[in-house]
Amino acid sequence: MQEKQQTQLKASPKSESAKFEEVLKNYEAVIGIETHVQLATLTKAFCSCPYNYGAQPNTSICPVCMGLPGALPVLNSKVIECAVKVGLALNCKLSLSSKFDRKQYFYPDLPKGYQISQFDIPIAAGGYIDVDLPVEFGGGHRKFGVTRVDLNRAGVPLLEIVSEPDMRTGIEAAEYAAELQRLVRYLGVSNGNMQEGSLRCDVNISVRPHGQPEFGTKVEIKNLNSFSSMSRAIDYEILRQAQLHSEGEAHQIVQETRLWEEGAQKTVTMRKKEGLADYRYFPEPDLPGVNLSEDYISTIHDSLPELPETKRRRYENLGLNMQDVLFLANDINVAAFFDATIATGADVKLAANWIMGDIAAYLKNEKLSINDIKLTPEELGELIASIKGGTISGKIGKEIADPSEIEKIVDRVIANNPKQLEQYRGGKTRLQGYFAGQVMKESKGKANPALLNKILLEKLNSKP
């Protein structure tokens, strides 16, 4: 299941941020991000072995993934579909003909001695992503370049997304990554889970004095498993590098890979870059080129859901403030619930308040996702309409938390709806939502939802 990852960031302590502001007066950071997204396909990328999504795929069970002599890779077409979706969603230009290449090196868990990747012709390139920074960080809209999207790595179906070096702060970088997560979740191509490693970001960062045209020495940071650690690691690294610059010790910044240590809240050297490795890339002869027809692309294009950026602009136009916009558009299911609610004619602001207020609190308490609750958007719409229409007085009264009182209403609703009851007991269990709505309406929206559902279920399922 999707992890309830907080994509919204907490502001750093005041002193830190003051220090940071000071540094940024003299220095500028240049940040680029390489993201690896594990795709939610049922089988591995090059054989039909089941792919235990999210789990470490170290069990090689067929001749292909064991790299046995005579076995050949066959591309899972779902991988291409995912790549095209992401490429389109990132406003990239798709290559009508791309190809796979072999990247060669010896490594114990690399059975064939090479990886199958895309080297010089990625499936998509030259795109961008729109990001709205959180209000608590001053807000603002950013557009970050996406250099390329390519199919990467044997076995595990993996997509690599390389950004332009367009980010300047930890927050920008973290929001870029959060937006990518949102995007792959909207598209349904990955669960985007950072802790599991389904979404992994490696950050390249350099610092230079303002006005200097050339980049400073680039350092790579790995081991970032949340957006907030990403943001903190980058800010730490910016300060570290800026400090060295200001002390005239810029030469101490070397090309290396550094690890973010969550405990110590700092980056430490993992390995220095030695000379460039020669991977002896050449076109993969076992796989035909990846040829995309305009038809195929436009079919996928037409099937794309409304993307986060479009959704946010639409919500903005509905008159919602940015805080609400960001909240509602953060999760595609929440957004769908909201959209369905306002489709019933419900007041936009009231619907947003309900979802962000009572419903969100309820979900959080019960550890549920919005898809798990019985309340339907139609019922919420009705509820909002009756409040607005005065059927239920303005401010919603005290919650009814007395089980016997709720039970009475439930009994009444069930008695008044014999036909629906019969259908429910005949198997149409979806009608539970209908009953819940009726009870909610009868209680003028005041019934405690958890209690309501518990009692309702008992009654509905009890033997007549």
Added chain:
Amino acid sequence: MLSSAQAPRLLRSPAAATTTAAALTIKCLHTSPILTPAATSPSPSQILTTRKSLLSRQTSAVDLAKSFLQRLRRHEPQLSSFLYVSPDDVVLKQAEELDTKIKNNEEVGPLAGVLVGVKDNICTYDMPSTAGSRILENYRPPFDATAVRKLRDSGAIVVGKTNLDEFGMGSTTEGSAYQVTANPWDLSRVPGGSSGGSAAAVSARQCMVALGSDTGGSVRQPASFCGVVGLKPTYGRVSRYGLVAYASSLDVIGCFGSSVADAGILLHSISGFDNFDATSSKQEVPDYASQFVALEYLESKPLKGLRVGVIHETLENGVDSEVISSVRGAVSHLEELGCTVSEVSLPSFSLGLPAYYILASSESSSNLSRYDGVRFGNQVFGEELNSLYGDSRAEGLGSEVKMRILMGTYALSAGYYDAYYKRAQQVRTIIRNSFKDALEKNDILISPAAPSVAYKIGEKKNDPLAMYAGDIMTVNVNLAGLPALVLPCGFDGGSAGLPVGFQMIGAAFDEEKLLKIGHIFEQTLPGYSFVPPLVADEWTG
């Protein structure tokens, strides 16, 4: 359908000695009716004869298998064609099952009772598959190659695994890590390579047909050296799944038979798209045998209107004169059959050899990385990982293989890639286009299969460049991915001499045309026997 197409014909003829100046001889023969079958000839297709005699109960699969196994074992000490021979009881059990089915009037596959040799770089689940390398000694794959599976599904019986140059890298079969195979026509000579074991086995009638693989001529050159038919299909026609990779963009599984009909029927049974090979083609597989016309039904000019282009560059300096005259004789025979012959020039022809060796070596350097001593075959215990890899490879791989890995690694290295690998790819494109043009103007192209007949064992062993040069006739066809059929057309030095083969190259996926022409050619070519003297006395067809 299959059974009616064949007319009997005797290939063993004492007149062979008089036909070296082939062009002239065939011109003379024209006055005699070249399309009349010799009354005493047996059918040239072993597969069709087998089917006929099994279904008519004239013979049993068990008896047939026994006679082949006997001959196989009798000549194996001299020939060493096989790296592994299936135990008699395993072969006979399969034959018995077929006999039972036939007895009960159950359906049997089109290759029922056909005894097949399989090159040892093609995976078989029930036999070792070493690719001729120490590094895969005793390796038994957990699966059958698709081609082998299809053969077995058609009722064929695999009698054993044939010798080859290690990983298919070589042109003499001397590069096998295990043994040197002899040419049945002259035991002091090589059978060609790398599919030398398969060619020798079919030539010496140790099996009826055999599978080989052809990366740069490894089916066609040994077919020519051993006087059998060798068919290199279009790239993608036959699944490569289960073929131990040498150079993936060039490798193709091919067919050996003692007749064109057998090669064609064998190809039909192994061809077609395979879910396990993304480079296999979805092109429909025609029933090649249905195109075969029996001799008695042939018109006087059965190949009338067919445009034949003789590749000028293949009949120049560096090609043995007797090879040239045999091939010219074959061309004249095609002319007699109604073909319109012209010479075509492929100026890029000589570029094929260096381009081939760069591309094949590059791909092999990558394909062979998996033999690191950790997973298969012989592992040398090392203190740390890199020495384990290094020592296992040093001991497990032969010198020719190491040389190609080094060449390929070099060609792909940063700084050299553009000068070698990339350049070779550009040459490949030029070659592909020049063949395409020539095959738009001609139905087929013709060349020798090799610049010489079989040479002495050891003759070129220490001269790799001379050995590589021998591949000049065949490598271009792999670079272009085209189908080619090699069939024997004469001898070097009279009837006691060594067979010469010529090569017909067709457009992509036009095997049908090659086979149809080859079948007519073979039936009407007078006066030759391509059964080696070694087995001539015991072989009755």
